Amino acid sequence: MLPLRIVVYLVAFFCIEINSSLSLDAPCHNARWNTNGMTIVDNLGILDDGMHEMHRLVIAMDTQDNLIVASDFTIRKYFLNGTIETLASGIVADSMVIDRFDNIYYNIEYTLYKLDKNGETTIVAGLSPGSDLDQLSDVSGIYVDKQGIVYISDKGNNRIVKYPLNAITGTIAADDQLDNPLGIFMDENQNERTLYVCDTNNHRILREGVSIIGKGVQSIFDDSFNPHNIFVDFHGVVYVSHARGLFRWSPTQKRVQVILEWECPHFFDEGTEHPVSFTFDSEWNLYVTDRGNGSVKKFLFDRNSCE
Numbered sequence: 001m002l003p004l005r006i007v008v009y010l011v012a013f014f015c016i017e018i019n020s021s022l023s024l025d026a027p028c029h030n031a032r033w034n035t036n037g038m039t040i041v042d043n044l045g046i047l048d049d050g051m052h053e054m055h056r057l058v059i060a061m062d063t064q065d066n067l068i069v070a071s072d073f074t075i076r077k078y079f080l081n082g083t084i085e086t087l088a089s090g091i092v093a094d095s096m097v098i099d100r101f102d103n104i105y106y107n108i109e110y111t112l113y114k115l116d117k118n119g120e121t122t123i124v125a126g127l128s129p130g131s132d133l134d135q136l137s138d139v140s141g142i143y144v145d146k147q148g149i150v151y152i153s154d155k156g157n158n159r160i161v162k163y164p165l166n167a168i169t170g171t172i173a174a175d176d177q178l179d180n181p182l183g184i185f186m187d188e189n190q191n192e193r194t195l196y197v198c199d200t201n202n203h204r205i206l207r208e209g210v211s212i213i214g215k216g217v218q219s220i221f222d223d224s225f226n227p228h229n230i231f232v233d234f235h236g237v238v239y240v241s242h243a244r245g246l247f248r249w250s251p252t253q254k255r256v257q258v259i260l261e262w263e264c265p266h267f268f269d270e271g272t273e274h275p276v277s278f279t280f281d282s283e284w285n286l287y288v289t290d291r292g293n294g295s296v297k298k299f300l301f302d303r304n305s306c307e
């Protein structure tokens with residue numbers, strides 16, 4: 001039998017080993033990402049005729065770090081081991097998210113669909129186009145919370161609509177002064193649940209209806225700031241993709257930290273018709289869509305920046 005002291009050392013050793021391989025719960029204050037992106041999915045815009053202007057490109061990460069890519073006509077799953085599976089075809093989704101059970105929610109125009117793990121598709125919201133509470137006009141952002149409550153950014157009606165579980169009729173979650181809202185996010189990690197909205201044509205980010213980032217709040221932002229998509233980490237740090245790059249903003253420091261910048265209009269996208277979509281894997285590596293190139297790029301998280 002091993003003496004107790006050695007057993008304790010062994011247990012301590014393995015605990016330290018295991019701990020150091022665990023993921024960070026959120027990137028630290030000084031976190032950095034490598035700005036040289038690796039193309040991990042390519043040729044998405046190219047069809048058999050060799051010529052095709054791509055319309056939509058949206059990404060999300062499932063709980064197993066498999067990348068889901070919705071591009072023109074397909075939704076595909078890129079497994080970590082290299083296998084590619086087509087989950088849906090013949091559709092063009094504008095927005096897509098994955099809930100914590102790996103159900104995929106996506107919209108085609110005014111209708112929101114749910115694709116579950118068995119491959120079954122059901123309609124969640126938006127039976128017809130319009131502005132009633134069981135209708136949607138133009139879905140531009142989706143969030144599904146831990147309870148399965150669905151939030152939809154309906155840019156055609158300049159409103160955010162909330163759908164309780166299995167309800168086909170929604171309630172208004174936000175509508176005052178929105179102009180072309182795109183990405184939305186519900187921060188469920190703090191004491192209070194907090195709704196963030198990319199109020200795109202007003203050039204700002206709203207948190208519970210209050211402007212926190214953008215024109216009129218920070219002098220570096222003006223009419224050219226068009227926020228596309230938003231993510232909030234476990235520390236409440238806000239990540240935003242926009243026409244010219246991707247940055248993060250800490251609520252305590254109220255400081256904008258640029259993560260990526262892009263200039264060439266053919267590279268990443270400029271307008272708001274084709275928002276830049278981004279997501280993280282469990283190691284905080286960053287994935288960004290490049291519609292102009294029909295690709296998805298991966299930007300490695302620099303773990304050393306947080307040690």
Ligand SMILES: *[C@@H]1O[C@H](CO)[C@@H](O)[C@H](O)[C@H]1NC(C)=O
Binds near residue numbers: 082
């Ligand atoms: C990759 O992983 C998936 C899911 O576990 C599996 O279905 C597939 O067969 C794997 N492919 C290879 C090449 O190992």
Ligand SMILES: *[C@@H]1O[C@H](CO)[C@@H](O)[C@H](O)[C@H]1NC(C)=O
Binds near residue numbers: 039267292293295
């Ligand atoms: C993206 O596309 C542009 C123009 O089509 C091309 O010049 C560039 O090399 C591409 N970049 C990458 C990283 O694929």
